[in-house]
Amino acid sequence: METPCFMPVGTLGTVKGITAAQLGDTGARMVLANTYHLHLQPGEGIVAEAGGLHRFMGWDGPLLTDSGGYQVFSLGDINRINDEGVTFRSPRDGRRIELTPERAMAIQMDLGADVAMAFDQCPPHPASEAEVAAACRRTHSWLERCIASHTRPDQALFGIVQGGCFPGLRAESARVVASMDLPGIAVGGVSVGEPVEAMHRILRQVGPLLPEERPHYLMGVGSLPEMALAVAQGFDLFDCVLPTRLGRHGAALVGGERWNLRNARFRHDHQPLDASCPCPACRQHSRAYLHHLIRAEEMLGKVLLSLHNITHLVRFTRAMARAIREGCFAEGFAPWEAQSPAAHTW
């Protein structure tokens, strides 16, 4: 794959106040939705009843569902975890829910996205090598069960490499997952609180270990420098909450920087946020207006900044794709690797 792709996240069948049509206008090609959240509400039965997730949420482009493995560990109140699966209490109504590889596959098949993700165990960042090794073994055995129970031929299944910050475990996990002959491979267990240098080391190590002909998906990563670094290491696909979460919190990505639109310096700034950007926020509104909307806690401000930030990341991935096609990726984007401030050349 030579076209890096960024996926905005549509947890609940919307991207936080943005319609599918608006999302399409940003240039985003693929959307990630969430098995965990959709299972809790409204439930995969309702989605299946609607004719699948595409029709339910009004998005007819490519769609990927995360398996819920990460959310169970990061959001859930876990009661029990063993080789069989995970039992946790629903934060919504307190009922006990059991998620196993088979169950995660059944739910994702009901949801009907184009890509389903394997059910994995994502250990939290400060974890011992023994703990991470156990999570890897479990993730690998769960992957076999996911493959065995995933029977929907019109849906791809991606495996997930774990291994934390331990090179030996990463190498072993990459070998095991690559051997399964799946249509795509993801690297998980990054951006879970580890230092950025640790993530960079993992990317440099694991990227080259993955089969070149199959898409590499780096889960949860969406800062510009890290996407560029990952693309340099062969990754193609990213998802991240950052553009929309930053937008909701009043921040905009402009020229490789992060601006807090709440800041008083924008109060009298009547020029466009980013004159080079084609998004609705930049085309039709000023920094002062966006500042006002954010200060007034107006939802429109959050939506406009989210649209802008998604557009920004999509433009960035497209610029990288063009650079790869034209054979000048290293000159244009390698500066990111060294954290160079000169990177805004696209």
Place this chain on the structure above:
RNA sequence: GCGGGCGUCGCCAAGUGGUUAAGGCAGCGGCUUGUGGCGCCGCCAUUCGGGGGUUCGAAUCCCCUCGCUCGCC
């Protein structure tokens, strides 16, 4: 005019003689990486309406003064 009450950060508000004057809101800035529009973290009164006393020590006690407020004329 007489009598009572009150004046502590832009706003609300603790504190009623003892180390560097709580807290909330607002303000100023920061954080957010396989999504709860959640949340978290810094910074924000050398000074208590003003002036003068008493005291080792005063936002706290006394005197004068200014302002607001309630009641009575």
